[in-house]
Amino acid sequence: MNGLRGLEGVAAGLVVAVLVAACGQSGVAPAPSPSPASCQALGRGTVFQRPSQRVPPAGQLVVRLRPGVPVEQAADLAGGVGAEVVKVRRRARALVVRPRGGVGLVQLSTQLAADPRVAGVEPHLRVRALQLAPDDPLYPGQWALAQVRAPDAWQLTVGGGVKVAVVDTGISPHPDVPRPAAGYDFVEDDADPTDRGDPSFDCTSHGTMVASVLAALTNNGRGMAGVTWGGVELLVARVLDEQGNGSLLDVEEALRWAAERGARVANLSLGTQEPVACPDGLRAAVREVVSRGVLVVAAAGNNGPQAGTVVCPANLTEVVAVAATGPDGAVAWYSSRGSEVDLAAPGGSALGSCDADVRTASPSASNPEDYPCAAGTSFAAPHVSGTAALVLSRWPSLTPDQVRGKLQRAAEDIGEPGRDRDSGCGLLRADRAVRGESAPAPACPWPSNQ
Ligand SMILES: [Ca+2]
Ligand SMILES: [Ca+2]
Numbered sequence: 001m002n003g004l005r006g007l008e009g010v011a012a013g014l015v016v017a018v019l020v021a022a023c024g025q026s027g028v029a030p031a032p033s034p035s036p037a038s039c040q041a042l043g044r045g046t047v048f049q050r051p052s053q054r055v056p057p058a059g060q061l062v063v064r065l066r067p068g069v070p071v072e073q074a075a076d077l078a079g080g081v082g083a084e085v086v087k088v089r090r091r092a093r094a095l096v097v098r099p100r101g102g103v104g105l106v107q108l109s110t111q112l113a114a115d116p117r118v119a120g121v122e123p124h125l126r127v128r129a130l131q132l133a134p135d136d137p138l139y140p141g142q143w144a145l146a147q148v149r150a151p152d153a154w155q156l157t158v159g160g161g162v163k164v165a166v167v168d169t170g171i172s173p174h175p176d177v178p179r180p181a182a183g184y185d186f187v188e189d190d191a192d193p194t195d196r197g198d199p200s201f202d203c204t205s206h207g208t209m210v211a212s213v214l215a216a217l218t219n220n221g222r223g224m225a226g227v228t229w230g231g232v233e234l235l236v237a238r239v240l241d242e243q244g245n246g247s248l249l250d251v252e253e254a255l256r257w258a259a260e261r262g263a264r265v266a267n268l269s270l271g272t273q274e275p276v277a278c279p280d281g282l283r284a285a286v287r288e289v290v291s292r293g294v295l296v297v298a299a300a301g302n303n304g305p306q307a308g309t310v311v312c313p314a315n316l317t318e319v320v321a322v323a324a325t326g327p328d329g330a331v332a333w334y335s336s337r338g339s340e341v342d343l344a345a346p347g348g349s350a351l352g353s354c355d356a357d358v359r360t361a362s363p364s365a366s367n368p369e370d371y372p373c374a375a376g377t378s379f380a381a382p383h384v385s386g387t388a389a390l391v392l393s394r395w396p397s398l399t400p401d402q403v404r405g406k407l408q409r410a411a412e413d414i415g416e417p418g419r420d421r422d423s424g425c426g427l428l429r430a431d432r433a434v435r436g437e438s439a440p441a442p443a444c445p446w447p448s449n450q
């Protein structure tokens, strides 16, 4: 029995839980509290919207025809040099072409310019709406996006196409959150990762909240904005139950599942209750998926402010451990501290107001389109995961260590000068990261796992 008790003790320490410090008010007055059973039917049949694709197509040329050359010759002209016609513009007497079958753009341009029918060849320049900010009504209050300079990063990319795994409580349908590209439920061992919601929090879904910070549909005139504008492909692994409890073995399994599906980033807004050492099996799984191209990002924990409080899996060297900041840009009181902290990102002050906490999207029992505000390192991690996806959308061939190095060098040194136990390499700077720039005086000048 003693041996069993001892094992139970170990097992209890390795149960993972969501890292919410506080889950505060939403923007909408709640309806009378329903029974937990009513949570299960919430949000079904919701119509999802995707934002228009804003990533410009690369590698196209505009070909201007000489006077008298009929535009009907477009296909013949392009086909003769291994290109295909994307579109023809009669009034401009021009066509847009792209290379086919491995022909380089420079070579194609040279060949086209040599054709006697061609007056000139030029790059296909793109224009964009000159808006200053997305039109989502809650966006002006989202201090977290401003703190990491996401709007400047969005001038370059909104993260199209990168696969990001959200390993969490699953996901619930919400009109401002993209539908997952793939999912699996490791709690119930089925293919449906739907989160039925936590009755103790008005049936809100932790996984949906985390996914919304990372990927809320943006500039859709609705609700909130997310770091990647909904442009990423979400791989949803449900490893935590409605109350946010789960097993580290399922996390291990989910990481490999995500790697098999081509995830480039895995977000783990979860951890052990206490700052225990991770089991060797989890470490091996993390090393394996990192070697397969997955950057693993985890919430540092809400066990601050003493040093040595970073929980598993964030305390693994191979994992990017994320501390939480409040709207003042300083590390929040609850955020776990220790040498394992790598970066700090907005997680809120846990003061129970949307001014101090992080805006999220999640259906609740009282409102299928709720936007609750919450605090915790759970909400700091997806800011880093989302920014990593933005970086990968620009440079898809980067390894996880290279992405991590870019994020760490770009970070703003906060707190004590240099790398410190509260913020690691400092506050996330999405703008510098997607430009490939280092901070003027980075706390972590080199990619560092130490
Ligand atoms: Ca299920
Ligand atoms: Ca939105």
Ligand SMILES: [Ca+2]
Pocket (backbone or CB within 6 Å): 413, 414, 415, 416, 417, 418, 419, 420, 423, 424, 425, 426, 443
């Ligand atoms: Ca510092």
